[in-house]
Structure formats: C-alpha cells, structure tokens
Amino acid sequence: MVSITIRRLDDSIKAKLRVRAAKRVRSMEEEAREILKIALSAKSEAELDFGKAIRRHIAPLGGVELELPKREPYLSVGSLQEQAPSPGTGDSPPFPSPKPRSSSAFFTRRK
Numbered sequence: 001m002v003s004i005t006i007r008r009l010d011d012s013i014k015a016k017l018r019v020r021a022a023k024r025v026r027s028m029e030e031e032a033r034e035i036l037k038i039a040l041s042a043k044s045e046a047e048l049d050f051g052k053a054i055r056r057h058i059a060p061l062g063g064v065e066l067e068l069p070k071r072e073p074y075l076s077v078g079s080l081q082e083q084a085p086s087p088g089t090g091d092s093p094p095f096p097s098p099k100p101r102s103s104s105a106f107f108t109r110r111k
Contacts, residue, residue, distance in 0.1 A: 006032075 014028075021031035 017028050017031060017035075021028045024031060026034070
C-alpha cells in the first residue's frame with residue numbers, strides 16, 4: 001500500500017469530504033479512498049461507444065425528422081444487360097480497353 005498527501009486542498013472540499021464521510025460512518029481517509037476507487041474504476045469518456053457519446057450530447061436537443069426520398073425498385077441483371085451497348089455498334093466507351101498483361105511480365109526482375 002502507498003500513502004499519498006494532498007496539499008493545497010480547498011477548505012470547502014475538505015468540509016464536504018468530512019460531511020460525506022460522517023454520513024457514511026467512515027473516516028475522511030477511508031471516504032477519500034472510496035471516492036478515488038470509484039472514480040478510477042469507472043469507464044472514461046474515451047472508452048464509451050462513439051455513437052452512444054454522440055447520442056448523449058445530441059439527445060437533449062431533440063430529434064430531427066428527415067424526409068426520405070422514395071426508393072425505386074432495384075434493377076435486375078437482365079435489365080442491366082439490355083441497357084449495355086453492344087460491342088461494335090459505336091456505343092462503346094470513348095477510352096480503349098486495357099491490354100492484358102502476362103503474369104511473367106509482372107514478376108520480371110530488372111538487372
């Protein structure tokens with residue numbers, strides 16, 4: 001066990017500690033130990049979930065009702081193939097297709 005000394009403690013804090021200890025029928029030293037133990041064993045703000053931390057700060061302000069846009073049905077694969085341009089019809093993209101590389105060219109060493 002280690003002993004510590006707390007210097008320059010305000011008289012009002014000391015008085016509050018004395019009253020709190022008396023209410024719990026403890027010495028001031030024992031009450032200070034208990035306060036430190038509780039304070040240091042609790043999860044800190046950084047350890048809480050980020051979403052919960054945001055919710056805790058925003059909740060007193062009230063909620064926000066957002067109007068969600070109407071969703072369109074998903075396209076099927078068949079409908080996507082019907083919309084795709086046919087090769088050689090002139091509807092191809094304005095950039096050339098990439099040239100395939102051989103795997104040996106990828107792993108060659110330079111000397």
